[in-house]
Amino acid sequence: MNPRAIEIGLALAAAAFLIAVPWLVPLLADDFWVSVMTEILIWSLFAASVNLLFGYVGLLSFGQALYFGFGMYGVALGIDRLGLPFWPSFGLGIAAAMAMALVSGIFAVRLSWHYFAIITVVFSLIFYFLAVSMKPLTGGDDGINFSLPPVFKLGGKVFSLTDPTFQYFFVLAVVAFCFFLMYRLINSPLGKSFLAIRDNHLRASLIGLNVYMLRLVAFVMAGFLAGVSGALFAFFGRYASATYMFYQVSGEAVVWTIVGGAGTMFGPLVGTALFIVIREIVSSHWEHHSLIVGLFAILSVIFAPKGIVGLWNGWMGRLGERETAEAATSPLTVQAEP
Amino acid sequence: MKDTILLLAMNGLIWGLIIALIALGLSVIFGLLDIINIAHGDFFMVGTVLAWFSLSATGDFWIGFIVAPVIGFFLGAVIQRLVIQPIHGSAALSIVATFGLSLILQEVVRMTFGATPRRILAPIQGTVPLFGVDYEIYRLFAAAVAVAALAGFFLFLQHTRLGIWMRAVRHDRETAIAMGIPAGRVYVMTFGIGFALAAFGGAVASPITTVDFRGGVDVLPFCFMAVIIGGLGNLPGTVAAAVLLAFLEGLIQSMASPTIARISSLVLMSVVLLLRPQGLFKGFVK
Numbered sequence: 001m002n003p004r005a006i007e008i009g010l011a012l013a014a015a016a017f018l019i020a021v022p023w024l025v026p027l028l029a030d031d032f033w034v035s036v037m038t039e040i041l042i043w044s045l046f047a048a049s050v051n052l053l054f055g056y057v058g059l060l061s062f063g064q065a066l067y068f069g070f071g072m073y074g075v076a077l078g079i080d081r082l083g084l085p086f087w088p089s090f091g092l093g094i095a096a097a098m099a100m101a102l103v104s105g106i107f108a109v110r111l112s113w114h115y116f117a118i119i120t121v122v123f124s125l126i127f128y129f130l131a132v133s134m135k136p137l138t139g140g141d142d143g144i145n146f147s148l149p150p151v152f153k154l155g156g157k158v159f160s161l162t163d164p165t166f167q168y169f170f171v172l173a174v175v176a177f178c179f180f181l182m183y184r185l186i187n188s189p190l191g192k193s194f195l196a197i198r199d200n201h202l203r204a205s206l207i208g209l210n211v212y213m214l215r216l217v218a219f220v221m222a223g224f225l226a227g228v229s230g231a232l233f234a235f236f237g238r239y240a241s242a243t244y245m246f247y248q249v250s251g252e253a254v255v256w257t258i259v260g261g262a263g264t265m266f267g268p269l270v271g272t273a274l275f276i277v278i279r280e281i282v283s284s285h286w287e288h289h290s291l292i293v294g295l296f297a298i299l300s301v302i303f304a305p306k307g308i309v310g311l312w313n314g315w316m317g318r319l320g321e322r323e324t325a326e327a328a329t330s331p332l333t334v335q336a337e338p
Numbered sequence: 339m340k341d342t343i344l345l346l347a348m349n350g351l352i353w354g355l356i357i358a359l360i361a362l363g364l365s366v367i368f369g370l371l372d373i374i375n376i377a378h379g380d381f382f383m384v385g386t387v388l389a390w391f392s393l394s395a396t397g398d399f400w401i402g403f404i405v406a407p408v409i410g411f412f413l414g415a416v417i418q419r420l421v422i423q424p425i426h427g428s429a430a431l432s433i434v435a436t437f438g439l440s441l442i443l444q445e446v447v448r449m450t451f452g453a454t455p456r457r458i459l460a461p462i463q464g465t466v467p468l469f470g471v472d473y474e475i476y477r478l479f480a481a482a483v484a485v486a487a488l489a490g491f492f493l494f495l496q497h498t499r500l501g502i503w504m505r506a507v508r509h510d511r512e513t514a515i516a517m518g519i520p521a522g523r524v525y526v527m528t529f530g531i532g533f534a535l536a537a538f539g540g541a542v543a544s545p546i547t548t549v550d551f552r553g554g555v556d557v558l559p560f561c562f563m564a565v566i567i568g569g570l571g572n573l574p575g576t577v578a579a580a581v582l583l584a585f586l587e588g589l590i591q592s593m594a595s596p597t598i599a600r601i602s603s604l605v606l607m608s609v610v611l612l613l614r615p616q617g618l619f620k621g622f623v624k
Contacts, residue, residue, distance in 0.1 A: 259434060294439065
C-alpha cells in the first residue's frame with residue numbers, strides 16, 4: 001500500500017475525529033472527555049513551542065512555562081484587574097508572553113545546549129518565585145479566579161466559553177491556526193535556516209546566516225505559541241496561578257515532545273494526547289497513576305528513541321522505500337556540538 | 339540582628355556543604371555518562387526516606403548513615419543497567435528517562451512512606467555557643483560529616499583503582515577501553531556512586547529538613563546551579579559553587595525574605611552564566 005495514501009487517510013480521519021468530538025465523544029464515553037480533549041489541544045500547543053525550539057532550532061528550553069504563565073496572567077489580570085473584554089485580554093496575554101520571550105531571549109540565545117537549558121530554567125524560576133511572592137498582584141500559588149467575558153455577540157446571541165461545545169471549537173480553531181502557522185513557517189526559507197542552525201550552527205553562520213538573530217526570532221515565536229496556550233488555558237480554567245510557571249510544567253512539555261517525536265509537526269500533539277489520556281484513564285481507577293506515566297516515559301525512549309511519530313515515519317519510510325527528510329535528521333542525532 | 343545574620347549564614351554554609359555532596363553525584367553522572375539527571379533531587383529524597391525508615395525500624399538514627407548510601411548505590415546500579423544504558427548516552431533522551439524515573443521514585447515513596455511530610459528529631463540535641471550565638475550541635479556535626487565525605491570522595495577518585503578508571507573513562511573513553519578498562523562496569527559503578535552520594539546527603543540532612551516525597555523538587559535546581567556555576571565537569575568547582583550559593587542565600591535571608599534570597603541567587607546565577615559560561619572557577623582550579 002502507498003504510504004502517502006495511508007498518511008492522507010490518517011490525517012483526514014484525525015481531522016474528522018477532531019471536528020466530531022463534541023458529538024462523538026459524549027456518545028462513546030461521557031461529556032467529561034470533551035473537556036479532556038480541549039485540554040489536550042491546549043497543552044499540545046504548549047508542547048509545540050518546545051518543539052519549535054528543540055526540534056527545529058536545536059535549543060532545548062526548560063523554561064517555556066514562563067511564557068505560558070505570562071499568557072495566563074496577561075488574560076487573568078486583563079479581565080480581573082483591568083476589566084478588559086475577551087479579545088483585548090487575549091491579546092494582552094500573548095503580547096506579555098512575547099515581550100517576556102524577547103527580553104529573556106536577548107540573553108538566553110547567546111548560549112547553546114546545556115547552558116541554554118539551564119538559563120531558561122533559571123529565568124523561569126526567577127519569575128516563578130516573583131509571582132509566588134507578589135501575592136497581591138498574582139494571588140501566588142492560589143492564583144486569581146475570574147469570570148469569563150463573552151467572546152462575541154452575533155445578533156442577539158451571546159457566544160461564551162461557558163458553553164463546552166463552543167469552547168472546544170474555539171480552542172480547536174485557535175490551535176489549528178497556530179499549527180498551520182507553524183507548518184508554513186517550517187516550510188518557508190526562514191524555517192529552512194532554522195534547520196540549518198539546528199544541524200550545525202557553525203556551518204550556518206559560515207554561509208552567512210545570522211545565528212543569534214534567527215535564534216532570537218525562533219525564541220520569540222516559541223514564546224508566542226506558549227503564550228497563546230497559556231492564555232487559552234486561563235480561559236479554560238477561568239484562573240491563573242503561579243504553579244503553572246514552575247519548572248516541572250516546562251519539563252512535562254519537553255517529555256511530551258520527545259516521546260511524541262521532536263522535529264515532527266504532530267509529534268507534540270501525539271505525545272501530549274497520549275500522556276493526558278493515560279493520566280485521565282488510570283487516575284480514575286488507581287491513585288498512583290504517576291507510576292504508569294513514569295514507566296511509560298522510560299519505555300518510550302528505550303523502544304522509540306525518535307518518538308512515536310519518528311517511529312511511524314520510519315515504518316512508512318520502509319514501506320515505500322521513502323526517506324523523509326524529517327526522519328533522516330532527527331534533532332536527537334545531531335545534538336553533539338563542538 | 340548580628341546574631342540572625344550569623345545564624346542564617348552558618349545555616350547556609352552547612353546546607354551548602356550537604357548540597358555540595360548531592361551536586362557532586364550529579365556532576366559525576368553528568369561528566370561520565372553525559373546524562374542530564376532530572377531524578378537526582380529524588381535520589382536525595384530517597385536518602386531522607388531511607389534514613390526515616392531505618393530509624394523507625396531499628397530505633398537507631400546512625401544506621402541510616404550506612405543504609406541510605408548502600409541501598410542508594412544498588413538502586414543506582416540497577417537503574418543504570420535497566421534505564422540509562424539502553425539510551426546510549428543521548429542527553430535529550432536521558433531527560434525523558436530520568437523524568438520518568440523521578441515520577442516512579444516519588445510515587446513509590448508516596449505509596450510506602452505516605453504523602454505527609456515528617457520530621458526526624460536530631461540524634462544529637464543541644465546547642466553550643468559559637469561566635470556569641472547558640473548553635474545546634476547536630477548541624478555542626480552534619481557539616482563535619484559532609485566535609486569528611488567530600489574529602490573521602492576526592493581521595494577515592496585519586497587513589498583507588500575504580501576512581502582512576504572513572505577519571506580515565508571520562509578523559510578518553512576509547513583509549514580507556516583499549517587499555518582494558520571495563521567501561522560498562524565503570525558506568526554502572528558511577529551511577530551507583532552518584533545515587534549513593536545523593537542518598538547519603540539525604541540521610542545527613544534528614545534531621546535538618548523535612549522528609550517528604552516531594553523533597554527533591556527544591557533541591558534539584560540548586561544542584562544544577564552548583565554544577566554549572568562551578569563549571570561542567572569541574573568537581574572542586576561544583577563544591578565551591580554549592581557552598582558559595584547557599585552561603586550567599588543564607589546571608590541575604592537574614593536581611594530579606596527567603597524568596598528574595600532565592601531570587602537574588604538566581605539572578606547571580608544568570609549573570610555568571612552569561613559572563614562566564616565556562617564556570618566561575620575556570621583557571622583557578624584544575
